[in-house]
Amino acid sequence: MSIIVKNLGHVYHPGTPLETRSLCDISFELERGTWLSVAGHTGSGKSTLGQHLNGIIAPMEGTVTVDGMAVKEKGPDLREIRARVGLVFQYPEQQLFAETVYEEIAFAPRNWGTPEEEIDARVKEAARAAGLDESRLTRSPFQLSGGEKRKVAIASVLSSKPDYLVLDEPTAGLDSFSRRELADLLAGLKEGGMGIVLITHDLDIALSRSDAVLVLDGGREAALGTPAEVLARLEENPVPGLRLPDVAALSLLLRQRGRKAPVTWDWRELKNALFRSSK
Amino acid sequence: MKFFNHMTFGQYVPAESPVHGLDPRCKILVVLVILTGIFMAKHPAVFAAWGVLLAGLTLAARLPTKLVLGSAKPVLILALFTASIHIFFTKGEPLFSLGIINITSEGLVLALYMGLRLIFLVLFASFLTLTTRPMELADGLERLFSPFARFGFPAHELAMMMTIALRFIPTLLDETDRIMKAQLARGASFDRGGLWKRLKAFIPVLIPLFVIVFQRAEDLAVAMEARNYRGGAGRTRMNPLRWRGADTAALILVPLAVFILVYADRSLA
Numbered sequence: 024m025s026i027i028v029k030n031l032g033h034v035y036h037p038g039t040p041l042e043t044r045s046l047c048d049i050s051f052e053l054e055r056g057t058w059l060s061v062a063g064h065t066g067s068g069k070s071t072l073g074q075h076l077n078g079i080i081a082p083m084e085g086t087v088t089v090d091g092m093a094v095k096e097k098g099p100d101l102r103e104i105r106a107r108v109g110l111v112f113q114y115p116e117q118q119l120f121a122e123t124v125y126e127e128i129a130f131a132p133r134n135w136g137t138p139e140e141e142i143d144a145r146v147k148e149a150a151r152a153a154g155l156d157e158s159r160l161t162r163s164p165f166q167l168s169g170g171e172k173r174k175v176a177i178a179s180v181l182s183s184k185p186d187y188l189v190l191d192e193p194t195a196g197l198d199s200f201s202r203r204e205l206a207d208l209l210a211g212l213k214e215g216g217m218g219i220v221l222i223t224h225d226l227d228i229a230l231s232r233s234d235a236v237l238v239l240d241g242g243r244e245a246a247l248g249t250p251a252e253v254l255a256r257l258e259e260n261p262v263p264g265l266r267l268p269d270v271a272a273l274s275l276l277l278r279q280r281g282r283k284a285p286v287t288w289d290w291r292e293l294k295n296a297l298f299r300s301s302k
Numbered sequence: 303m304k305f306f307n308h309m310t311f312g313q314y315v316p317a318e319s320p321v322h323g324l325d326p327r328c329k330i331l332v333v334l335v336i337l338t339g340i341f342m343a344k345h346p347a348v349f350a351a352w353g354v355l356l357a358g359l360t361l362a363a364r365l366p367t368k369l370v371l372g373s374a375k376p377v378l379i380l381a382l383f384t385a386s387i388h389i390f391f392t393k394g395e396p397l398f399s400l401g402i403i404n405i406t407s408e409g410l411v412l413a414l415y416m417g418l419r420l421i422f423l424v425l426f427a428s429f430l431t432l433t434t435r436p437m438e439l440a441d442g443l444e445r446l447f448s449p450f451a452r453f454g455f456p457a458h459e460l461a462m463m464m465t466i467a468l469r470f471i472p473t474l475l476d477e478t479d480r481i482m483k484a485q486l487a488r489g490a491s492f493d494r495g496g497l498w499k500r501l502k503a504f505i506p507v508l509i510p511l512f513v514i515v516f517q518r519a520e521d522l523a524v525a526m527e528a529r530n531y532r533g534g535a536g537r538t539r540m541n542p543l544r545w546r547g548a549d550t551a552a553l554i555l556v557p558l559a560v561f562i563l564v565y566a567d568r569s570l571a
């Protein structure tokens with residue numbers, strides 16, 4: 024059970040003066056119960072890739088397969104694919120429309136045909152998982168703070184219990200505490216067997232929390248592998264516009280000055296190595 | 303999946319061409335003359351001539367043919383509707399009849415012309431927006447209207463409103479597209495069920511869209527005020543309009559050509 028992406032390519036507005044290639048020859052596999060992070064600078068094709076994973080955009084080059092079902096423009100499998108792959112859009116707080124937070128979270132499971140008696144439990148569970156206080160459920164989503172709106176939007180996707188969850192820059196604009204909270208939530212969902220795709224600018228979270236990292240540069244794969252492999256690769260071939268985490272950058276600098284320092288993003292590891300070598 | 307192909311919606315398409323280089327005032331006037339001319343077209347030969355002109359203009363503006371033709375898409379339904387009204391309601395010698403419905407040859411001809419006229423109107427008018435930056439267009443309009451400002455006509459305000467509206471059409475289509483995708487991902491469907499169900503499916507799109515529109519309007523107002531915008535009085539231009547020889551030439555030649563076409567139409571009829 025996995026999402027398989029093979030030689031995926033995409034061009035916006037083909038055949039017009041506004042033609043833009045946004046993806047080129049991307050391949051990877053995401054198993055359930057694993058976490059893949061997709062990083063890259065602005066305009067590198069992350070959102071385009073994310074929207075392919077549940078058939079919001081159909082592949083024009085290459086293929087996307089979800090649990091053996093091919094993603095196509097139209098077809099009997101499309102709804103099933105969308106139900107299995109939850110997608111939290113970039114700025115998801117802009118999709119809110121319902122009168123109460125409760126209704127907002129209940130929207131997706133109702134659409135997928137979840138029986139009415141199950142919905143209440145689903146809504147409460149999703150709200151709790153997303154870190155929303157139950158007192159918020161009766162409020163209007165428009166009266167919440169930006170961060171709370173984001174949580175509502177995430178809960179409104181979690182409530183349909185997808186097998187895979189794709190999040191497009193969910194941490195943008197959140198404080199570091201909420202960011203940590205969100206990462207913990209994703210780790211928990213992953214332990215529960217969900218496949219996670221986290222699209223992010225933030226290499227720190229990508230490297231420290233996920234099982235695999237894909238770095239995009241201009242729609243092409245710049246690096247793909249375990250966090251350690253990807254960091255080593257990025258140190259050799261820096262991707263313009265993508266900053267290494269501070270710890271990794273410092274460690275690299277130390278090595279360039281002839282000190283012994285590990286290839287790492289973890290400040291404890293760097294600290295221990297430095298203390299050891301200075302003794 | 304793309305719900306709107308707004309590329310065709312008269313959006314400015316940058317290119318280096320003589321048409322792009324003309325002064326917007328010249329283009330607005332010329333297009334007005336052309337539209338009047340098309341309204342008066344009646345003879346098949348004259349319609350053909352307009353078609354040739356259109357092809358010439360497309361070449362001169364270095365625009366892809368598909369793109370230009372695409373701008374007629376939004377009015378296709380209107381054109382068909384107008385045409386069918388003429389088919390069914392024109393009196394004359396019946397070609398054949400179905401019960402109370404008479405189809406006459408006059409009706410057919412009239413329908414064809416009416417449809418063609420509408421489509422030509424839109425196609426020619428779309429050149430204005432395809433080859434002129436919205437900003438230039440508004441500048442041009444403002445300058446054309448400025449003589450009336452003396453009588454209290456809000457030339458600058460109207461031009462500014464137009465610029466903003468034009469500027470935001472593509473943005474709003476993009477936003478609509480994005481929100482529709484986001485709701486699709488949450489299981490909404492816009493193409494299932496009866497009419498009522500389909501209409502209701504748009505509520506989750508329209509509400510966020512309204513929120514965004516008001517938010518944008520407010521942001522824009524604040525941004526304009528923060529940069530000390532206070533209406534037209536005393537404002538200078540970053541890119542002042544420049545009237546060149548080519549503009550004068552176009553302003554003489556095109557009306558002349560239109561006049562000849564209209565004249566030919568009259569004498570052929």
Ligand SMILES: Nc1ncnc2c1ncn2[C@@H]1O[C@H](COP(=O)(O)OP(=O)(O)OP(=O)(O)O)[C@@H](O)[C@H]1O
Pocket residue numbers: 035036043044045063064065066067068069070071072113
């Ligand atoms: N609707 C669209 N029409 C035309 N071009 C688009 C569209 N959406 C994206 N693009 C272009 O495709 C490329 C990839 O865009 P994408 O949104 O996937 O980037 P991204 O990595 O998600 O960027 P960001 O970090 O800013 O969200 C960019 O060059 C962008 O300009």
Ligand SMILES: [Mg+2]
Pocket residue numbers: 069070071113191
């Ligand atoms: Mg993006």
